[in-house]
Amino acid sequence: MSNYLTNHRFLKMNGLGNEIVVLDLRGEKHIVTSDEAIAIANDPRSRFDQMMVLHDPVTPGTDAFIRIYNTDGTIAGGCGNGTRCVAWALMADAEISAGFQGTKLHLETKMGPLVCERRGDVEFTVDMGVPLFGWQDIPLAHEVTDTLAFEVPLEGYKFVPAAGVSVGNPHIIFFIDNVADWDVHKVGPSLEHHPLFPERANISFAQLVAPDHFKVVVWERGAGATRACGTASCAVAVCAYRKGLAGRDVTVSLPGGDLQIEWRDNGHMFMTGPVELEWEDHFRPELFAGVR
Numbered sequence: 001m002s003n004y005l006t007n008h009r010f011l012k013m014n015g016l017g018n019e020i021v022v023l024d025l026r027g028e029k030h031i032v033t034s035d036e037a038i039a040i041a042n043d044p045r046s047r048f049d050q051m052m053v054l055h056d057p058v059t060p061g062t063d064a065f066i067r068i069y070n071t072d073g074t075i076a077g078g079c080g081n082g083t084r085c086v087a088w089a090l091m092a093d094a095e096i097s098a099g100f101q102g103t104k105l106h107l108e109t110k111m112g113p114l115v116c117e118r119r120g121d122v123e124f125t126v127d128m129g130v131p132l133f134g135w136q137d138i139p140l141a142h143e144v145t146d147t148l149a150f151e152v153p154l155e156g157y158k159f160v161p162a163a164g165v166s167v168g169n170p171h172i173i174f175f176i177d178n179v180a181d182w183d184v185h186k187v188g189p190s191l192e193h194h195p196l197f198p199e200r201a202n203i204s205f206a207q208l209v210a211p212d213h214f215k216v217v218v219w220e221r222g223a224g225a226t227r228a229c230g231t232a233s234c235a236v237a238v239c240a241y242r243k244g245l246a247g248r249d250v251t252v253s254l255p256g257g258d259l260q261i262e263w264r265d266n267g268h269m270f271m272t273g274p275v276e277l278e279w280e281d282h283f284r285p286e287l288f289a290g291v292r
């Protein structure tokens with residue numbers, strides 16, 4: 001492992017149990033390689049679903065640029081839970097916030113800008129942008145008549161139409177009767193890699209509890225089953241609204257807890273939820289038994 005990481009701030013956090021590492025590489029030119037990301041993810045102390053690496057801002061007026069890595073070393077366009085963790089780090093962490101004043105932060109990923117607002121000690125709202133519903137946007141490998149109801153075989157289960165959307169990353173949702181009947185470990189891997197999804201996909205099973213409440217379980221592209229997924233919660237909320245199942249303001253209950261999603265009239269999705277800091281240190285190779 002390259003020693004350029006040494007001494008950079010390393011935070012192990014989570015957003016509703018979605019395991020997040022925040023690595024502050026601002027001021028550093030190196031970009032973490034896929035192999036380095038995998039090595040950090042493979043160490044039990046720093047195991048992550050997503051690693052959020054902070055770089056110097058690219059667009060004037062923004063506070064930082066974030067590169068997002070999945071457990072398997074691939075890059076993700078968006079990560080809702082991780083973005084809230086970054087917001088906490090830059091606004092509130094004793095060391096890297098550098099006494100940040102105010103309650104608003106402008107972040108940027110390869111998918112565009114992300115504005116974060118602090119709501120409380122550990123509670124943040126993120127403007128997750130505008131969802132895209134075209135088959136090329138999701139993307140699908142070929143055109144389907146209706147991206148809110150198309151066919152993907154679910155081996156071993158009765159047919160349920162799939163809904164697709166891009167919220168900065170590809171999401172496929174199955175609106176089903178009861179999440180307890182679905183084993184994401186069983187169906188997730190083959191759906192994530194299904195040939196209909198040329199960039200692979202995050203897979204969700206969503207159960208309507210009430211028009212303002214869903215129970216959701218997620219199999220994430222590049223990370224597997226996670227305890228919570230912010231972008232999937234946005235994806236469920238906007239597809240449910242467009243299918244006439246729900247209103248614009250919904251609670252999404254994930255295995256790790258609840259997120260609030262609001263799809264405002266201006267087309268933007270707003271996600272609100274908590275973060276937790278587990279431990280922080282400076283990156284030192286000896287901290288990571290398996291990382292060399």
Ligand SMILES: N[C@H](CCC[C@H](N)C(=O)O)C(=O)O
Nearest residue numbers: 076079080081169229230231
């Ligand atoms: N856990 C993340 C999503 C990661 C998405 C990633 N698995 C991908 O698109 O490759 C969230 O809270 O939104």
